[in-house]
Amino acid sequence: MKEKCLLCLMFLFVCKSNQIGLTVSPSRxxxxxxxxxxxxxxxxxxxxxxLRRNTSRGTRTQCEEWGSADGLSCRISYIYPADSGVYWCESRGGGASSISVNISVSGGSVILQSPVLPVMEGHDLTLSCQSQTPPSKPSAAFYKDGSLIRTEPTGHMTLQHVSRSDEGLYKCHISAHGESPSSWISVSEKPRTTSTPSSSSTTTPPHLHVWLPVGLGVLVLLVLLVLLVRRSVLRKSEADGSNEITYSDVNISRRPQQPIRRSTGRLFFHSFSNLFIPFWGCWSLSQPLVGEGRGHSGQANSLLQDYNHKPTHIQT
Incomplete structure (x- = not known):
């Protein structure tokens, strides 16, 4: 239980420390x-x-004791080797603090220009050896933990893709000018991602389980829409086909009317004969008798008798 509480307090301290930052100008x-x-x-x-510091002159001393305070900043007008030490920002209640930086003051003529804040893992680190009086030859030798790394003719050295193993005390030396003080260079750990896929072939993308059901639903809706449109088109074509009138339909519908045409002709013939025969009979009676027998008069009387006694049939 005590260990868990201690971890919680350490976590809160780190969170509070990240709320404040310390900058140094010039940045070295x-x-x-x-x-x-x-x-x-x-x-x-x-x-x-x-702002507080730990030096050879004292520990946890405030800016008012060794500099000029102006709000959240503190200025040292003239810095001396006795001002070398550790500097940091601290809350007034003492519950949180910022990251600390190491500042070194050289009493000689050579300094090592290095980052004042930790370098992130994987980044490049550039070191420069600077003399207070410009040297005729800027060549400089660089050391780590007392061991020679290499000599650079330009006086600048770059370490590419630094790692935690590159942490240590660095210094440089310029021939005929002297050696710089040593400075501790820290390398901070690179932030880690929350989830690292083991294999692209066996791992499903995190958004696939969201879009897969949506895609299937859209596909089903498209299939249903196509089926409905096809069914509507088929019904419309069947309705249009039932309203068409073909030549054979016209012939079949007109065939029962053909007897009506023939019966109409007969009706016209009988009507004409009804008008013509009486007229012709009257004309025949007015003619003189020629020859023997009934002559034309007899024929007319015979026709009239036949006409009067013959029934007339009209087909409809």
Whole structure:
């Protein structure tokens, strides 16, 4: 239980420490004697912060004792080797603090220009050896933990893709000018991702389980829509086909009317004969008798008798 509480307190301390940052201007860890330096606590919260240091002159001393305080910044107008030490920002209640930086002041003529803040793992690190008086030959030798790394004719050395093994004390030396103080260079761990896929062939993308059901649903809707459109088209074509009138239909519908045409002709013939025969009979009676027998008069009387006694049939 105590271990869990201790871990929680350490976690809260780290979170609070990340809320404040310390900047150094000029941004380097080594300075020549009598240079001016400005340190600033970058605070984005409403809490009060103060700048403290540990040096050979004292521990946990505040900016008012060795510099000029101006809000969250502290200025050292003339820095001396006795000002070499560790600097950090601390809350007024003492519950949280920023990352600490090491500042070295050289009493000689050579310094090592190195980052004042830790270098992130995987990044490049550039070191420069600088003399207070420009040397005729800028060639410089670089050392780590007392061992020679290499000599650079330009006075600059770059370490590519640094790792935790590159942490240590670095210094440089310029011939005929002297050696710089040693500075500790830290390498911070690279942030890790929350999830690392083991294999692209066996791992499903995290968004696939969301889009797969959506894609299947859209596909089903498209299939149903196609079937409905096809069914509607078929029904429309069947309805249009039932309303068409073909030549054979016209012939079949007109065939029962053909007897009506023939019966109409007969009706016209009988009507004409009904009008013509009486007229013709009257004309025959007015003619003189010629020859023997009934003559034309007899024929007319016979026709009239036949006409009167013969029934007339009209087909419809």
């Amino acid at each position: 860890s080594q300075f020549f004697e009598r240079e001016s330096v400005t340190l600033k606590c970058e605070d984005h919260s409403s809490a009060g912060w103060t």
